[in-house]
Amino acid sequence: MAEADPRFLSAVAAIREVDVADAAGLDTQLREAREPFVVRGLIADWPLVRAGRRSGREARDYILRHARDIPFTVSVGTPESGGRLFYDDAMAMNFRTARAKLPDIFNRITETEGRPDAPPIYLASIDLHGFFRGLHEANHVDLGDRAPLASIWMGTPTRIAAHNDMPANLACVAVGRRRFTLFPREQFRNLYLGPVDNTPAGRAVSMVDFHAPDFERHPRFREALAHAQVAELGPGDALHIPAMWWHHVEGLDSFNVLVNYWWRETASWLGTPQDALSHAMLAIRDLPADQKRHWRDLFDYYVFDYDDDTVAHIPADARSVLAPLTPDAAARLRAYLLRQLSR
Structure with missing residues (x-):
């Protein structure tokens, strides 16, 4: 060549x-x-x-x-x-x-x-x-x-x-x-x-x-x-x-x-962002505009702007996957997602 x-x-x-x-x-x-x-x-x-x-x-x-x-x-x-x-x-x-x-x-x-x-x-x-x-x-x-x-x-x-x-x-x-x-x-x-x-x-x-x-x-x-x-x-x-x-x-x-x-600069047991993006295309992208705006707010609240204030009102031992993820919590969340996607 x-x-x-x-x-x-x-x-x-x-x-x-x-x-x-x-x-x-x-x-x-x-x-x-x-x-x-x-x-x-x-x-x-x-x-x-x-x-x-x-x-x-x-x-x-x-x-x-x-x-x-x-x-x-x-x-x-x-x-x-x-x-x-x-x-x-x-x-x-x-x-x-x-x-x-x-x-x-x-x-x-x-x-x-x-x-x-x-x-x-x-x-x-x-x-x-x-x-x-x-x-x-x-x-x-x-x-x-x-x-x-x-x-x-x-x-x-x-x-x-x-x-x-x-x-x-x-x-x-x-x-x-x-x-x-x-x-x-x-x-x-x-x-x-x-x-x-x-x-x-x-x-x-x-x-x-x-x-x-x-x-x-x-x-x-x-x-x-x-x-x-x-x-x-x-x-x-x-x-x-x-x-x-x-x-x-x-x-x-x-x-x-x-x-x-x-x-990876993060734990290997965490999920792959590309999978989340693909699922968002499936579940959110084609919603009505007002619903998409609401889901954007929810993503900001739970993901992009997540901090201590997000969960301060929930007892520490009851925050489940809203607490910082551990390998066990990540495994539970992954299993939950697989069950939901297979419905």
Whole structure:
């Protein structure tokens, strides 16, 4: 795939870079960060990074030595997509997914590497522990007391539409180069988000083509760009993406590998806000306007403006789920919701 040149990004602010001396320094940066930051060379000593510096094939051989003999899920696009894994004109996915053993997938990458008619081949969010033996142990970042989900992303040149994730993210480029374009959380209105239930990877994505933005169709995207930040990362570099920040990701080389770590900043037994949003669409969005206003007030009262005054009139031992949630209370609330939704 010929690398496109999104020239409008030349005026976008660079993501700030920080120096990190050790795990304690990284921990401090992560705890204090309110915006993204780049750490150059954070994982430069990984064996995977060293293999990738020699060649993409050596990186693939290194990864294969750790792979379990089980099927992997792979996405395969069309040559004319330019590596953009997105929708087609009918709003179906412009790529297909298949299951195959990793040696077969890598052989296909090797066979088509460098060809102008090569289809994009992408393995997304593969669990490092479940699909590999020893790869995490030999190549990982010390994140202290966090309990992250560690995933690996591998493939040919690709473009992944701007989206966001609930967890905080440390994205580490192990092989190839990647360009990240980030936007603060509040810019979602200016990114022209697509469907929430028909998505390339489970999250609503920006409908704007970052390599050929249509400013007549998406005029507010200019405002998003005024708040954007961009960085190109090479092998060994890492990027912290705060929770819910929007990010557009491009794999720029013939073979690219990213290892990322997601962690929640809240208890794992709490619910997922996206589920609450989906249920609100089902239960509230199409109510009469006066009822919607009332439900907005109730959400403010019980959720967004919740404080001690909300429950001060209720005896402390009788507040149930109106008290600060515990694992047991959360489990009761989840069970109640499941019963209600199954009616």
